[in-house]
Amino acid sequence: MKQSLQLRMSQQLNLTPQLQQSIKLLQLSTLDFNQEIEQYLADNPLLEREDTADQPEAAEQAPDTAETSAEQGDDLDGLRWDEVKSGASFDDDDEHDPTLRVAIEVTLRDHLLQQARLLGLSARDHALLALLIEALDEDGLLTQQLDEIFAQLPDELVQEFELEVDELRTAHQYLMQLEPLGIGTRSLSECLLLQLKSAPHLPEYELARQLIDAGLELLAVRDFARIKKQFHCDEDQLRQAQQIIRSLNPRPAANWGADTTRYVVPDVLVQKLRGRWTVRLNQAAQPKIKVNEMYARLLQGEAGESMAGALQEARWLIKSIEQRGSTILRVAQAIVARQQAFFEHGEVAMKPMVLRDIADELELHESTISRVTTQKFMLTPRGVLEYKYFFGSHVENDSGGENSATSIKALIKQLVAQENPKKPLSDSAITEELARQGVAVARRTVAKYREALNIAPASQRKSL
Structure with missing residues (x-):
């Protein structure tokens, strides 16, 4: 086989570091984007926020502010303003401890254990009650049989403390006395019946009890004719009993979920001005950074050769931020222009639209539109809406x-x-x-x- 050299011409797309950075910033949500900018500010000493440029003026005004605070302190007889507002005093070390200012989220387990401590139980009964609390499902019901829970205990523990199933049944009775009412019950009907016992005794109380005990399946399928025939009631009695059952909570632990509040920062603001729908960037969501001028002057000399790369990265970042804001604004303007009927009349007037429609109009790639519309939001008179909300089949x-x-x-x-x-x-x-x-x-x-x-x-x- 003879070896030879050949020349070939081909085209290849290479992503430069600047382009990779622009793509990365474009697909981030507003919150993630601001966190990424904070990281850039921490890593690159040449970057700074524009809003920090007025610090000298603030420093000049600091003495006057200090004097005013001192005068106010004299009027309050040496008490700190935090103490006056709260009516409590604390050590100086506590004042600057950020962990003391964090709200503590109380879980259902913590809530039940706090109530269990008030029952005055022995350590043995309290431990069994805590065991049952751990066995509750997400609705607050005890779906496992007590015999099954007892069988799961280690044999050494049962023999050492001479535990019996009856003690677990006693702990179960204590559990069903805790709030929210219905916690620890073993079925839906038992949960509703327990809550019904504490409800005001209304005229249709007995019919509601019978329906919970033997008619929940008929209620689920809305077979009212069969219910009236089986329980010998008329339509008014059935309606009142149904209202009583609806007032009960089939999921006692529903309000103790682990869902956290998700805050959304809109990227653009949409409003109607002089009969026209306008779109503008939310400046509160757009970080304003710049290159530190003092460091930039130093880099002009020989001492700045080692920092030339940091200066170039800073300029790339500023340009990427501007491109990101410009692209987000252009896509939002195109969406609003196509969906003006929606903003005027609501969902009924929503027009069909796909990503390619916006891509062709703005002469951008469809993947770019997909990145822009992911986790980007606009504040409109009809609420905070995600960009992707306007696209569909x-x-x-x-x-x-x-x-x-x-x-x-x-x-x-x-x-x-x-x-x-x-x-x-x-x-x-x-x-x-x-x-x-x-x-x-x-x-x-x-x-x-x-x-x-x-x-x-x-x-x-x-x-x-």
Whole structure:
């Protein structure tokens, strides 16, 4: 085999560090973006925030502020303002401890254990009660049998302390005395019956007890005719008993979830000015940084050769931030221009739109639009909405036009809200009604959209 050298020409796309940085910043959410900028500020000494440029003026005013504070301190007889507001005193070391200012989240387990300490139980009973608290499910119910929980205990522990199942049953009785009422019960009916005992004794109390005990399945499927026949009641009695049952909480631990509040910072602000919808960047979400001028002058000499790379990175970052803000604003303006009917009339007027529509209009790649619309939000008169909210599939109508999935869902919500509660609309009836309005969709599509809206089937929406 003869070896030879050949020349070939080819094109290859290489991502420069600057381009990689721009792509990374573009796909970050506002909160993550600001955290990333904070890291850049900490790593690069040539970067600084523009809003810190007025610190000398603040320093000049500091003596006057100190004198004013001293005068106020004399008027308060030496007490600190924090002590006056709270009515309490604390050591100087505590005043600057940030951990003392953090709110403590009390879990359901902590809440139950705090109540258990007030029962005056022995250490043995308290330990068994804590064992049952650990066995509760996310709804606050004890789905395991007591015999099963007892069998899971180590044999050495049972023999050493001579534990018996009856002691666990006693601890279970203590558990069901704790708040929220219904905690520790072993079934839905037991949970509701326990709460019903503490409710005011209303005229339909006995019927509600019977329905909970033997008629929950019939209530679930809304078989009111069979309920009235089986429990010998009329429609008014059944309606009142149903209201009593609805006032009870089937999930005692529902308010003790581990969900944390998720704060959203809008990237752009949308408002109507002089009859036109305008979009502008949220300046509070856009960090303003610049190159430190003093360090930049020093880099002009020989001493700055080692820091030349840091200066170039600082300039790249500032340019990437500007490009990110410009791209986010352009995409938002294109979205608002296409969806003006939505801002005027709501979800019913939402137009079908896909990422390619905005990409072609702005002459950007579709992947760029995907990055921009991910975890980016706009503050509008109709609430804080994510960019991706405006994109979705479409369905052709009878007139040759198109309806977006969002507008069809809005129409389904309107039809369900206006239906007769005694004769709710089935999926087929909703399909026919949409067809009368010029929206031709299949019944399975209506069922899919209804489930996405968390709307129950017609059999479960029926009421007296």
